[in-house]
Amino acid sequence: MNYQHIKKRLDAKDIIVLDGGTGTELQRRGAQMDTAAWCGPASLTNSALLTEIHLDYIKAGADVITANTYASSRLMLTGAGFGDRVAEINTIAVEAALRARDLAPEGRKVVVAGSLSHMVPVAEGTAVVDPTKTPPLNQISDAFHELAQVLKTAGVDHIMLEMMYEPTRVPLVLEAALATGLPVWFGLSARRTTDGRV
Structure with a gap:
């Protein structure tokens, strides 16, 4: 139901306001980040803080959290x-967002x-992909499909593909996002290569 409202607004060429970074805001507010999985595991111990962050974005005008x-x-x-x-952590994260939606001011x-990102393991404490830890493409695909289905089961309205930049992933x-049957939004991220190309 909520997505149909946004879809009508999009079709009418209305402006839709997205939230800010969830993981970066969680980090800014003091949640402990993991050196291997950044903000992922933080949902286990910061559910109330996540709901507060989502609600703050809603109060600031976000139509999408x-x-x-x-x-x-x-x-x-x-x-x-x-x-x-995987299922537990992601379900907790979605439930925190759903709680914030339920607490939104009346009429919102x-x-x-x-x-759903296409992140693969990074060198500890960095954002640089660690090729020694990158699994084969079939395992990467399986992980993406698993998470997409968990998100659907947990009750998201749509899938947001974030920071898409790596052509093989x-x-x-x-494919994993589309397999859910949910609406999919696709966000690109431009990167400069070592030879200066974008």
Whole structure:
């Protein structure tokens, strides 16, 4: 129901306001980040803070809030020791966003997006991909499909593909998102290569 409201507004060429960064705001407000999975595991111990962050974005005018699931695929959580808790962590993250939507001021119709990135393991404490920890493409695809289905089951209104930049992983994550049958939004991220190309 909430998504249909946003869809009508989009069709009418209305401006839709997205929230700010969920993980970065969680970090800014003092939640402990993981060196392997950044903000992913933080949902386990910061559910109330996540709801507060989402609600603050709603009060600031956001029409769409994004669950803290950007760094929460099995690919990321395994390196942090939480690979067996993928469904639990992501469900908690979505529930925090849904609670914020329920607390939204009367008359506000807010959509909850499930963030799905194409992150793969990074060198500890950095944002640089660690090629020694990058699994084969079939395992990457499986992890994306798993997370997309968890997000759907948890109750997101649509899938938000965030920070898409890596050409070999983009088709895999897009396929996983589309397989849910939910609406999919696609966010690009421009990067400059070492030889100066964008």
